[in-house]
Structures are given as structure tokens and as C-alpha cells.
Amino acid sequence: MSVDSKTIVQALHGVLLHLSQHHYPHVPNPEGCKKRASVAVIIRVRPAYQPIPPFNGSTVAVNDPETPATSINQFFSQQWVQDGDPEILFIKRAGRPGDRWSGHTALPGGKRDAEDADDLAAAIRETREEIGLDLETAECLQTGNLPERVVTTTWGRESLMVLCPYIFLMTGRTVPPVQPQPTEVAAIHWVPLRALLSPTTRTREYVDISSRLAKQGGPVIRQLLRIFMGKMMFSAVNLIPSESVYASSIPGFVPEKGGDAPGPVSGWAQAPYGIPHSSQSLAFQQPLLLWGLTLGVLADFLDMLPPHNALKLWRYPTFTTPDLRLLVYLFTRSLRKNNAGDLSAGTWPNQTAVDATTQAIAVAVSETEPTPSTHNRVGIGGLGVGSDPRHAVGKMLSGYYERINVAIAVFLAYRTILGAAIATWLYRTWRRRRQSNLRIFVVESRQHL
Secondary structure (H helix, E strand, O other), X not given: OOOOHXXXXXXXXXXXXXXXXXXXXXOOOOOXXXXXXXXXXXXXXXXXXXXXXXXXXXXXXXXXXXXXXXXHHHHHOOHHHHOOEEEEEEEEEOOOOOOOOXXXXXXXXXXXXXXXXXXXXXXXXXXXXHHOOOOOOOOEEEEEEOOOEEEEOHHHOOEEEEEEEEEEEEOOOXXXXXXXXXXXXXXXXXXEHHHHHOHHHEEEEEEOOHHHHOOOOHHHHHHHHHHHHOOEEEEEEEEOOOEEEEOOOOOXXXXXXXXXXXXXXXXXXXXXXXXXXXXXXXXXXXXXXEEHHHHHHHHHHHHOOOOOOHHHHOOOOEEOOHHHHHHHHHHHHHHHHHHHHHHOOOOEOOEEEOOXXXXXXXXXXXXXXXXXXXXXXXXXXXXXXXXXXXXXXXXXXXXXXXXXXXXHHHHHHHHHHHHHHHHHHHHHHHHHHHHHHHHHHHHHHHHHO
């Protein structure tokens, strides 16, 4: 079920007003983790189409520029906003060797530097550097934040950084032109909230995690795991941009060869690194998938907006290999059932999983002083997002990856035993046939003699 823009605008007004009045609390760095990073959730409202009247040669009075809205209520009280279409800005990261985020769809932002006054200042600075958009102007309102998260390595083995998302609302009819920094950003995309919330844009992202599960096993072990386990499937959203700006100075943007012949980068690398296939069309706009860490950041925010169906649309991570997928289903069935039951209680451990590389965890949050028993747990009612249990799409993976680990262990053990049994059977069959052929050969030889 799709929702029209007016309904989304009305809901967005209430959500932003509420978040501006109920900020999510600060999350300190875990022991041994010093890095912090910030991202900017930048929202604008695209005005509805209005035709421009033709010039008739007469003098036209120049209207005074609109005074920027100074509050959320003032902004949403304007008729052009009520009739407009809300959008969020995403970037497609450029390809950089050794960068785990290369080619990913993300929000503008980055690591906090020593000169940044706080996490908010880091989000503002990184946005200015990456896309040339100033968030400290009169036409931009900082309207709160989303839960801060501890980003960890695969299944929480090591804390990498604390991620701090901030929400910004552009209040002008037109947004200043964005300018992607080509070494960091391949493209910038404005995506309507209608597209993010539509069931028809939901899809899966397929990730090869064999190298992450066997870092020390060498290429042979990784290849065996790739064959046995297939790929891991994660819930994703297929982004449909209303407007895109590309870093035209990246190598290969203008093809050096005619037609669809690959440029200086091989075909398999073109999609991840944002390099076009051809200048004949917009084919270089490869499918933009919102998944992983960025989807984890936006999950709760999207679920606050109608039709409030993010929970129903979201899918648990699993594998492409049928028997491993069956084991994951069996080992997690009771947990998923219990989690769905606990969800109706209005409180939930805020553990937003993202991908096979990282998972995001919002920690130690409540209106009162957190106790040791509430560490790594978030009370929904105490966060200013309401007691509606549907606001929990990003919090359903509590304990899920632990069960996946067990399923993988059982799968590898049974596959190993099955493989050994098949190899033994083949060897014994070969030996029996060899001995049988040898006996036949001996008998025939004696008959000839």
C-alpha cells in the first residue's frame, strides 16, 4: 500500500517536532574504542510542479525573497510544503582501495576529527567537505537526532566506532547545488520518502561473507566456504532517485571506448565503484540499494511514518544455500516468535543488525539513570518515539546472530560428515569395481591360456 505525499508530510511534521523535543542521549565509547563518526540525515520538501508563465515583454515585479522558516511548525505551515514531496539525500561512495564502505549507498558524514567541537560539528563538517552543502545556514534547521550506535565487526567481536546520526531540515523552496567530492563520493541522490516507504521497492542484497568467516584460512578455505554456504541475503530497499548529481571528474565517467565496451575498470567493478557503462543512456545509474548500516540507522525513523509497515516488510538475514537456510530457519524459529511476542510489550533491546561486516547497537538509553541490567537495552517509551510497538523494525535481531552461528556450525559439521561419507562410499565403490574388473581380467587371461 503506497501513501501519498500529503499524508507523509503531515506525519513528518509530527515526527520531526517530537524528535526535536526528545533528543536521544549521548552514548560513550566502549572500552578500547576511540573512534566516533557522525552522519547527516538531510530532508527537503520538493515543491509541486508549477508552470512558468511566458514572458510577454512587460515589466514584472520582483518578489521579495521568502524569509527562511525559523521553526518546524512555521516550515510545515506553508502551503507549498503541505503540497510538496519530502525527500532524503543519499550518497554513493567512491571506490577506494582498502575502504570497507567503497561503493555503498550511505548518508553524508564521516569520522570525527580532533578539531570538531562535538559529534554534531563532525556531521556538519563532513557534509560540507563531501557534498559542498552548508548545514549552518538560515535555511537549515537541525531537528534532533537518531539513536547513537556502537558499530562492531562481524557479530560484535570488536567495537569499531560510535555512530551518531543527526537530522537536518532544509527549509528553502530550492536547495543550494550539491557538489560531490570525487575522491569520496561518486554520486548524490535525492530519494522521495514515498519510495523508501513503498513495499514495491523492498528487495534483498546478496553478500559473499566467506572471506570474513575465514580470514586466516587462505584462499582454499574461502573458496570451499563460498561453494558450501553460498551468499548471505539481507533486507534492502531499492532506491528510486528523483534527482541525481554525479562526480563527473571520476576516471571513466566519459567512456574511452565506444558503445558498452568496458573502460579502464573491468565490468565487475563498475557497479560498485559508480563508473558508467556507456554515455548512450543513463545505464550507469546502477541499482541503488539501501541496506546494512545505513538502513539500520534509518529503520526506526522510517517506521514512524505511514503506512507503519516497516516491520512487516523487513526480512531476517539468511543464506542462499537451501539446507543452510533451512537450518537458520529452524534454529531461529523460537527466537523470532518470542521476539515478535515481546515486541508487543513496548520495550525492546535496540540491536539493529546491518550486514556481515558490521552491526549497529544503541546502548544504555533511558530517561532515568541506566542500571547494569539495562546496559545495551533501550526502553522504547523512554526515547521520545512513543510506545507504539511497531516502532521496532531495527530492533528484532537480539540474539539472532548467536543462533546463526550455531546453525553455521551444525551446517559445516553435517556437510563435512556428509562429504566424508560420500567420499568413503565413492572410494569403496571404486575399489570394488577395480577388484571386480581385476578378477574378470584374471579369469579371461586363464581362459586364453
